[in-house]
Amino acid sequence: MAGEELKPSTVISLADAMQAYSAGRYAEAEDIGCRIAAVHPNDPAVWNLLGVVARMTGRQPEAVACYRRGIAVAPDYAALWSNLGNALKDLKRCEAAIVCHRRALELEPDVATSLHNLGVALTAAGRDGEALHAYDAALAIEPANENVIWDRALSRLRLGDYAGGWQDYEARFGRDELPKRDLPGMRWNGGPYAGKTLLVAAEQGLGDGIWVARYLKRVKALGGEMIVECREPSRALLASMGVADRIILQGEPLPAVDFHIPQCSLPGVFTPDEAAIPTEPYITADPQERARLAPIIAAAAGERLKVGIVWGGSGTYASRADRDAKLAYFLAHFNIPGVQLFSLQKGPQEEELKALPAAPVVHLTPHTADMFETAAAVAELDLVIMTDTSVAHLAGALGKPVWVLLCRVPHWMWQYGRSDCAWYPSMRLFRQRTWGDWTGAFDEAAAALQMLVLQRSGKLLTV
Structure with missing residues (x-):
């Protein structure tokens, strides 16, 4: 950290440090910053960097320590306050x-980035609810900021505002x-496409593909050929629904079609509010797969309650x-007599x-290669208890009892404060009370x- 190695001007x-940071050379940027400091x-500005x-x-x-060091010498430096808020x-x-973010905005009002933060x-x-006001204020300054629109979408959807939420949700691309x-x-756009071809394009995760599969029958009923793109673990499951004319894997060349729609845009076409959510089970486990797995599960459980975990x-x-x-x-909470x-x-x-x-758990994964086979396993169980993963959507789509353990601020679909789920009637939700503390939920x-x-x-x- 010899001072003589510095250029004459700190600026x-x-x-140079900022240029290194922008290029992703973080170690170099930090080295320059330390020599300046x-x-x-x-x-x-050095402590901010x-x-x-x-x-x-x-x-x-x-990062918190650096920002506070900078604030100690420059208490009116708005960027330091905003960045400190991000780290906290x-x-x-x-x-x-x-x-911290409110202090940054007091020092420099009407900064879109600070409002977004x-x-x-x-x-x-x-x-x-309060976050929406901040996002709206940021968008009043930068109306085309897709990152702000996306975050507003998630807040709107979590609060049950589907009409506004779906519109903002398109900013994900x-x-x-x-x-x-x-x-x-x-x-x-959701209209009839008789005699035409429609591609339902895959996006996001396996759970998202299962969630929106509830709409495929309605999409098919509006037109001609429906091609569904998906990831490999979901291919057999979606094929078993018997709705798609053709299924292609994500990564394969896309066929020529008349129309396309990203799969997670389907709710915006068909579900303007909670009352319009299709809630009936829409996936059925394969009887042959169930017959294959039933003896394995029954032999292990005997008369005990059969509970899957993820x-x-x-x-x-x-x-x-x-x-x-x-x-x-x-294991600490659910390994109880009778289970x-x-x-x-x-x-x-x-x-x-x-x-x-010697875990008191029967591992079914060796018997379930994909979602199609996992569906059969879930169907043979009495209950599934899990964190927020794709299997939650699978169990809900099957109409199987499923309990989902949620973090303090969960995925928008699980909303706030409710123990039931608008999208899956067979689901029960258990929530963290504070960030990172699973004690209450478990x-x-x-x-x-x-x-x-x-x-x-x-x-x-009686319960």
């Missing part, structure tokens, strides 16, 4: 984050998480760390089960499971 050196410790780099590289506590939000210190912090605090695709044909979802979502729980939680646990878990989280020398679900076992045994007649 030029800081520009050693010579100019009272330069708030170091905080941004620390946050970008996943070191939120260090990452740490789920949401109320403190909100104070405030909205995100309010959302993380479970205050979506073009963001880093979901790049735009050049789909063939014209965008379908404790983690796809590793592709940034919110997975918030949504997932550890297998140890499930046989069955694992439906797939992916890296299976290693948690394999690491246990305790409530464990109590409900114990009551269910007692009822089943005739030892408790």
Whole structure:
């Protein structure tokens, strides 16, 4: 950190650091910033840069310390307050984050980025109604900001405003998480397409594909040939519905069609409000698959309640760390007399089960290669208890009892405050009371499971 290695002008050196940061060379940017800070410790812009780099590289506590160091020397530096709010939000210190964002806006009013940041912090605090005001104010300044529109969509949908939410939901394309695709044909508007061909294009996760599959029969009834694109684990399941004329895998060349629609745009066509949600079961497990799995499940359970568990979802979502729980939680709360646990878990989280020398769990994943076979396993169980993953949608689509354990601010579909689900009548929801604390949700679900076992045994007649 020798000062003589610096360029004569701090501004030029800081520009070099910013250039390195913009190019993704975070270590270089941090090195330059540290050398500047050693010579100019009272330069708030340097501490802002170091905080941004620390946050970008996943070191939120260090970012907080850097931003506060900058605020100590420049208490009216609005960007430091806004960035401090972002880092605190990452740490789920949401109320403190909100104070910081409001301070930034007091110092520099009508800054779209600061208003957006405030909205995100309010959302993380479970205050979506207030977040909408912040998003609206940001969009009054930057009406075409797709990131703000997308966040407003999620708040609107979580609050049950489907009419406004679906309109904003279209902003999902073009963001880093979901790049735009050049789909063939014209965008379908929901009208009849007799004698024409329509592509329902895949997007987002496996659960999203199962969620919107409830609309495929209605889409097919409006026209000619319906081609459905999907991911490999869902292909056999969607084919078993007998609705699509053709199914293609995501990644295969797209055929020439007259019309297309992204799959998650279908609710916006058919469901303007909660009353219009199609809630009847729309997937049926294959009888042959059920017959194959039934002896395996029955032999393991005997007379006990057959309960499936899933404790983690796809590793592709940034919110997975918030949504997932550890297998140890499930064993501690649900491994009770009268219950046989069955694992439906797939992916890296299976290693948690394999690491246990004598886990009281029957692992069904070796018997279920895809969603088609998993549906048969779910159909043979009495209940599935899980965190927010694609199997929740599968169980709901089958009309099977499913209990979902939710983080403090869940996916928009699960909304707030309710123990039921508007989209799946067979679903029951258990919620975190504070960020990261699963105690209450698991305790409530464990109590409900114990009551269910007692009822089943005739030892408790009322709940």
